[in-house]
Amino acid sequence: MKTINNIVAIPFDIKFINVISNGLFFCFFVLLILSGFHYILKNNIKNFSAISIKGDILHTDVDSLRNKITSNIVGNFYSINLSETKKIFETMPWVSRAVVRRVYPSQIEANFTEYKSKAIWGAREDMKLVDESGVIFEANSQDDEHDQIPQLLGPEGQSKYMLNMYKNVLTALSPLKQKLKTLELNARGSWIVKLDSGAHIELGRGGTVDVVDRASKFAAGVEQMLTSLNKKPVDIQYVDLRHSEGYAIRLNGVGTIDLTAGNVILKK
Numbered sequence: 001m002k003t004i005n006n007i008v009a010i011p012f013d014i015k016f017i018n019v020i021s022n023g024l025f026f027c028f029f030v031l032l033i034l035s036g037f038h039y040i041l042k043n044n045i046k047n048f049s050a051i052s053i054k055g056d057i058l059h060t061d062v063d064s065l066r067n068k069i070t071s072n073i074v075g076n077f078y079s080i081n082l083s084e085t086k087k088i089f090e091t092m093p094w095v096s097r098a099v100v101r102r103v104y105p106s107q108i109e110a111n112f113t114e115y116k117s118k119a120i121w122g123a124r125e126d127m128k129l130v131d132e133s134g135v136i137f138e139a140n141s142q143d144d145e146h147d148q149i150p151q152l153l154g155p156e157g158q159s160k161y162m163l164n165m166y167k168n169v170l171t172a173l174s175p176l177k178q179k180l181k182t183l184e185l186n187a188r189g190s191w192i193v194k195l196d197s198g199a200h201i202e203l204g205r206g207g208t209v210d211v212v213d214r215a216s217k218f219a220a221g222v223e224q225m226l227t228s229l230n231k232k233p234v235d236i237q238y239v240d241l242r243h244s245e246g247y248a249i250r251l252n253g254v255g256t257i258d259l260t261a262g263n264v265i266l267k268k
Contacts, residue, residue, distance in 0.1 A: 052103070055112035059094040059139070068092060069110060078107050085110075093138055119166065120151040121159055134160025145148045154185035160165065168208055169193060172215035173201075175223060176233040191244070204242035214241045222249070 053065055059200055072088045073080055082100045089098035091111065115137050117129040122246075125138045130152060138161050152162045159164040166183045173180070173193070182194035191203035191211050201218075203211050226232060231251055240248040 050107045052107060052109040053110065053112070055114070057112055057114060059114060060092065062114065065089075065092075065110070065112070070106075071110075072176045077102060077108070080108070089182065096135075096137070102114075117146070117149060119149055119163055120146060122153065124151060130159050130163055134163045149180045150180050152184075153182065158185065165191070165208055168202070168212045171213055172212045175219040178233060195234070195236075199236040199238065201239040202242050218247060224250075225249075 020060040041242045051066065051069055053062060055068075057065070062225065069085075072085065074084075080102075082102070086098050086100045089095055090101070094114045095112055096115045097110040100122075100150070101109050103109050115131040115135070115138070118132050119130040121128040121130045121136050123168060124146070127146075128136055129139050129146075130136055150166055152159065152166065154162050162185060166180060169183065169191075170180050172226075173195075176195070178199075179196040180193055182192075184192040184194075186192065188245065190203050191205070193201040193203060193215075195201070201215075203215060218239065222236075223232075226235070229251065231253075235251065235252040237252060238248075
């Protein structure tokens with residue numbers, strides 16, 4: 001019995017078509033998986049089960065924060081852009097810093113830090129405030145606590161410098177036992193203080209060291225003069241410390257030789 005082995009070679013073009021077909025099938029399979037994953041993300045199959053708001057929030061309304069979160073979330077738990085969401089929250093009044101993160105399996109947590117106002121910047125009606133590091137920010141409403149903080153009036157870009165000057169001048173004038181209501185740096189580079197009693201003090205020009213030195217010497221030496229006139233610091237109306245050789249002071253109820261001016265000139 002004869003055995004016939006008849007081996008027929010497969011043509012190259014058929015092999016090539018088979019390879020192409022297998023490759024296309026593999027690509028189709030991969031695309032099918034990717035399409036399914038995209039469908040899951042697009043159709044919010046993994047939605048948020050909760051949105052948690054944390055932080056020391058004193059001036060920002062929690063409902064406003066929630067509305068901001070829900071109206072600005074794009075996507076779902078997997079697809080939300082945390083960096084962009086953080087930027088959106090930090091545009092809100094009073095919000096200094098926002099940290100947004102995913103909390104598995106299906107929560108979003110937003111932790112907020114508010115600015116701590118230390119002074120009003122510019123006109124009170126503009127509601128621009130200065131925080132503890134000298135950063136200017138805008139408040140969204142009137143607040144009674146703003147009546148208790150000082151007002152800084154000066155050139156743009158000088159908020160940090162002026163806040164530091166305020167702290168130093170406040171310490172220098174502490175013997176007067178009054179609050180500083182306003183600190184101004186005018187166009188001529190001269191410093192002016194207004195106390196809560198209404199008194200104006202011209203501190204003159206100079207840096208922190210010079211201005212604080214003049215203020216400290218005045219506050220330390222004025223008490224004896226006030227006592228001799230039976231007056232108190234609240235009786236001070238105006239003080240001029242711009243001259244190194246002495247200062248001028250005007251007091252309530254004190255007459256002088258020049259009655260129209262009402263000034264008592266005291267030499268250091």
